[in-house]
Amino acid sequence: MKIVYTCFCTDVIHDGHLNIIKNARKLGKVIVGALSDEALIRYNKFPTLSLKERIKLYEGIAGVDQVVIQNDMLYDEIITRVHPDYVLHGDNWKTGPESILRNNVIALLSKWGGELVEIPYTINENVKKIDSQLREKLAMPEYRRKRLRQLINLSPIVKAIEAHSGLTGLIAEKTVVEENGKLDQFDAMWVSSLCDSTAKGKPDIELVDMSSRLRTIDDIMEVTTKPIILDGDTGGLAEHFIYNIRTLERMGVSAIIIEDKKGLKKNSLFGTDVEQTQDSIESFSAKIAAGKRAQLTDDFMIIARIESLILERGMEDALNRAFAFVAAGADGIMIHSRKKDPDEIFEFCDTFRKKNIHTPLVVVPTSYNSVTEKELAAHGINLVIYANQLTRSAFPAMVQTAQDILKYHRAKEVDSRLMPIKEIISLIDEI
Ligand code: SPV
Ligand code: MG
Numbered sequence: 001m002k003i004v005y006t007c008f009c010t011d012v013i014h015d016g017h018l019n020i021i022k023n024a025r026k027l028g029k030v031i032v033g034a035l036s037d038e039a040l041i042r043y044n045k046f047p048t049l050s051l052k053e054r055i056k057l058y059e060g061i062a063g064v065d066q067v068v069i070q071n072d073m074l075y076d077e078i079i080t081r082v083h084p085d086y087v088l089h090g091d092n093w094k095t096g097p098e099s100i101l102r103n104n105v106i107a108l109l110s111k112w113g114g115e116l117v118e119i120p121y122t123i124n125e126n127v128k129k130i131d132s133q134l135r136e137k138l139a140m141p142e143y144r145r146k147r148l149r150q151l152i153n154l155s156p157i158v159k160a161i162e163a164h165s166g167l168t169g170l171i172a173e174k175t176v177v178e179e180n181g182k183l184d185q186f187d188a189m190w191v192s193s194l195c196d197s198t199a200k201g202k203p204d205i206e207l208v209d210m211s212s213r214l215r216t217i218d219d220i221m222e223v224t225t226k227p228i229i230l231d232g233d234t235g236g237l238a239e240h241f242i243y244n245i246r247t248l249e250r251m252g253v254s255a256i257i258i259e260d261k262k263g264l265k266k267n268s269l270f271g272t273d274v275e276q277t278q279d280s281i282e283s284f285s286a287k288i289a290a291g292k293r294a295q296l297t298d299d300f301m302i303i304a305r306i307e308s309l310i311l312e313r314g315m316e317d318a319l320n321r322a323f324a325f326v327a328a329g330a331d332g333i334m335i336h337s338r339k340k341d342p343d344e345i346f347e348f349c350d351t352f353r354k355k356n357i358h359t360p361l362v363v364v365p366t367s368y369n370s371v372t373e374k375e376l377a378a379h380g381i382n383l384v385i386y387a388n389q390l391t392r393s394a395f396p397a398m399v400q401t402a403q404d405i406l407k408y409h410r411a412k413e414v415d416s417r418l419m420p421i422k423e424i425i426s427l428i429d430e431i
Contacts, residue, residue, distance in 0.1 A: 002028030004117075005084035007070050008058055009035040011049045014130045016090060016122035021063045023119050024088045031082055032058045033070035037154055042183055043073055044176060046147060046225070048137055073101060074181055079108045086114060092121035100178045138225035141252025146299035148227040148254035151187050152360050157377040160188040160229055161386045164195040168390050169220035170428070188254070188383075189224065191217055193231040194267055195391040204267040206233045210244055217253060223428075227254040229303075229385070234261050234279070238287040242294035245302070255301035256291075257334050257362065260284040260321060268310045269366065271338050278311055281321055285328035292329035303332035303362055309344055310336050315351070322352055326359050332383070334362035342368040346379045353380040 004024040008017060024030045034054050040047050047054065051069070058067045070078045075087070087109065093102045105116055137143060151158045163169040172189045194204045196216050202208055217228060230248060235241045235258035248256055259268070262279040270276070279287075284304070291302045304325035308318035322333045335348045345368065349361055360382040365371050376384055397417075404414045419427075 002085040003031060003082065004028045004086045004088055005031045005033060005078070005082050006088040007033035007035055007075075007078070008054075009040055009043055009045045010134075011047060011054065011057075012130050012134055013057060013061060014122075014127045015124060016127050018061070019122050020088055020090065020119065021061055023117070024086075025063045027086050027088070027117070029065045030063055031066045031068060031084065032061075032064050033068055033078055033082075034058055035073065036069055036071045039071060039073045041151065041154060041187065042185065044183075044185055046138055048134070048143055073183065075101070075105050075108055079105075079112055079114070083112065084114055086117050088117045088119065090121035091118040094118070097176045097178055097183050100181050100183070104181055135225060139221065139252075141250065144221075144225065144227055144252040145249065145254050145297065148188055148229065148301060149299060151227070152382050155187065157373050157381060158187045158383045159373065159386070160190045160383065161186045162192040162195045162388055162390055163189040163220050163224075163228075164192065164199045164216060164391065166219045166223045168195075169224045171390060173224040173226055186226070188227045188229055189220060190385045190387055191220065191228060191230050192387050192391075193233050195388050196231075198391055198395075204265075206236070206265050210236075210240075214247065214251070217248075217251060221252065228252075229255045229257060229383075231387075232256040232258040234259055234265050235287055235291070238290045241287055242290050245291045245294045245300070246296065249295060249297055249300045254299065255303055255332070257303040257305050257332075258287070258291075259305040259307055259334075259336075260325075261307055268307060268336050269338050271310055272312055276307070276311060278307055278313065281324045284321075285324055288325055288328040288330050301331035301360075302329070303334055303360070304328075304330035305334035305336060305362075307336060309348070310338055315344065315347060318348055319351055322348075323355070326356060330359070332360035332362055334364070336364055338367045340367055342371040342375070345371075345381075349379040349381055 004027045006020055006024055010017065021030060034051060037047055037051055055067050058064060068082065087105050093099060109116055161172045163172045169189060172186050176183055176185045196213060197204045197208045200208055217230065220228065230253055260279045261276055263277045266274045266276050288302055288304055306318050306321050308314065308321060318335060325333065335345060337345050345363055352361065361380055362383040362385065363376060363381050364385045364387045366387055373384055401414045405411050
């Protein structure tokens with residue numbers, strides 16, 4: 001009997017999947033691949049069911065003979081393992097980022113033998129409704145909130161990019177690239193105080209108040225599903241911090257990062273050029289502990305950010321603080337630096353990891369930007385935040401456009417640099 005293989009990466013079975021199985025059945029024994037969690041998260045299909053539950057779901061479909069796990073989004077390993085006579089897929093992967101997976105399958109089948117069978121992708125009201133319900137489910141607070149912890153457990157390194165509006169949120173949500181035959185994308189969003197303030201034309205000194213920050217988060221949440229990490233600056237007064245923790249948890253934010261400074265906060269990248277006051281270990285630990293006591297779910301994370309290297313207080317101070325803040329209940333440590341190279345970050349992380357292998361470590365490589373994600377992961381870092389690059393790329397482009405329109409007294413000269421009108425008016429999907 002011929003072997004037919006098809007890979008599923010869904011939490012809900014709809015007419016499209018049933019149609020694939022019906023067609024597969026006609027060709028032989030049907031083996032369904034359940035894509036692993038690790039592969040799914042790079043594929044923009046964050047699972048709401050566990051792998052075990054997905055396997056059970058697929059096994060329950062009439063006509064499925066066997067379910068196997070496909071560990072990688074590329075088919076190399078699975079094709080050598082299953083040796084299918086046919087690989088079945090909907091024809092929707094002929095275009096868009098998924099076409100690289102199609103090319104991968106075609107190349108493998110020409111090497112190992114076998115045929116790719118593509119059937120028309122089922123698109124009807126029921127399929128559309130299920131797809132949109134699945135997206136909505138991922139945006140619900142209970143799913144979104146826990147997703148950061150899930151990602152930290154699943155990924156060698158979690159990648160967050162700043163978002164400060166619905167539009168930048170959409171960029172973080174939807175940008176997918178193809179590299180070496182694989183798809184990649186950001187895992188999470190960082191609501192930076194610098195970029196949120198800058199977008200409002202205000203300095204980054206905790207002037208933009210929490211109500212306004214929550215409004216920004218809500219704008220982002222309305223159009224995205226990925227987890228949100230809030231830059232909580234100093235966290236403010238402990239008495240206020242505990243109320244904000246409850247609000248953020250209720251909204252579905254995954255984490256807040258607060259820095260061990262007090263008084264008038266200035267942006268860390270000023271370093272010692274401006275006056276900045278570091279909070280004491282005791283006082284900041286008390287704030288963390290109060291936040292942890294206020295927290296209602298196990299999902300939410302309070303991450304302590306250490307400013308000792310920024311303020312040139314030394315490695316020992318930074319490490320002492322890290323261990324104290326973890327003891328106070330911090331769910332993670334962010335270590336910040338404004339050096340051009342990552343040496344002090346690596347030294348901190350390597351020393352920290354000798355005593356603590358589990359607590360997530362977070363970094364923001366704005367100044368030491370030559371470091372790669374792979375290098376960071378090799379030093380035990382779990383989360384990398386690209387904190388301001390979207391804002392910094394948009395700003396000069398907008399200034400240049402404004403200047404050129406003034407210079408030429410018309411907009412023709414700038415037009416070739418602009419997004420076509422057709423694209424901008426259809427950029428945002430309508431429900
Ligand atoms: C932010 O993005 O607002 C940060 C990171 O806090 S940094 O600007 O490097 O301080
Ligand atoms: Mg900030």
